Amino acid sequence: MGLRAGIRDALTVVYEHRLARGLVGADTPRHVGVIIDGNRRWAKAIGLEDVSEGHRRGADKIADLLTWCDEASVEVVTLFLLSTDNLTRPEPELTPLLRIIEGVAQDLAGSARRWHLRAVGALELLPDETVAVLTQAEHDTRDRPGATVNLAVGYGGRREIADAVRSLLAEHAERGTTLAELVEVLDADHIAEHLYTRGQPDPDLVIRTSGEQRLSGFLTWQTAHSEFYFTDVYWPEFRRVDFLRALRAYAARHRRFGS
DSSP states (O other), X not given: OHHHHHHHHHHHHHHHHHHHHHTTTSOOOSEEEEEOOOHHHHHHHXXXXXXXXXXXXXXXXXXXXXXXXXXXXXXXXXXXXXXXXXXXXXXXHHHHHHHHHXXXXXXXXXXXXXXXXXXXXOGGGSOHHHHHHHHHHHHHTTTOOSOEEEEEEEEOHHHHHHHHHHHHHXXXXXXXXXHHHHHHHOOHHHHHTTSTTTTSOOOSEEEEOTTOOSOTTTTTTTTTTOEEEEOSSOGGGOOHHHHHHHHHHHHHSOOOTTO
């Protein structure tokens, strides 16, 4: 069994190098969104009773992913860590998950890291201690030169759009704009300027692990013209070779942007 595993690993390395060479000069995405999925199922599949261990193993994979994105010159990465729907999970599962997410934010904000972190989501729905960690991580990394990393925590696509419209209406009310005047000029760009990701390019590529083929409310507005890549691999087992396969699939597509 050890010999077989060694041979398999060696062949994977060879294949990985071949994939990487094939991507030289290929189109690469500026913004990659990742729906991190399958942590709990991975834990159950290997017989772990505590599903939090799956979340912990998944958390350990995030810095690897960001390193691979750096190698591919990806400028923005959005990680779907916790949806608004997830906030209804039982407290014995939700609280450890929040602590793990806090640990991720602190790790990625470490002094040796180059990434610029941003918390995106309905932070008012999160516990104060979680908000404090996310806010501190954003503050500590605001001047760093690396890729922008959006941590989507307490995030829901419909909620984001509703928040954007509320923000837009409040801004124009403060200016004294009447509703009739706003109706005359309102377009999609006005709403986009109030999204959590305002000022960033929309995601070119969205990756979802675990075999599920749906967005689950991830960047509902921003993914109108995104390319999607679904893999059966559970997130804790996601490897560089899987990421390179996603980039290869992206490079092979002819993007029409709805036309």
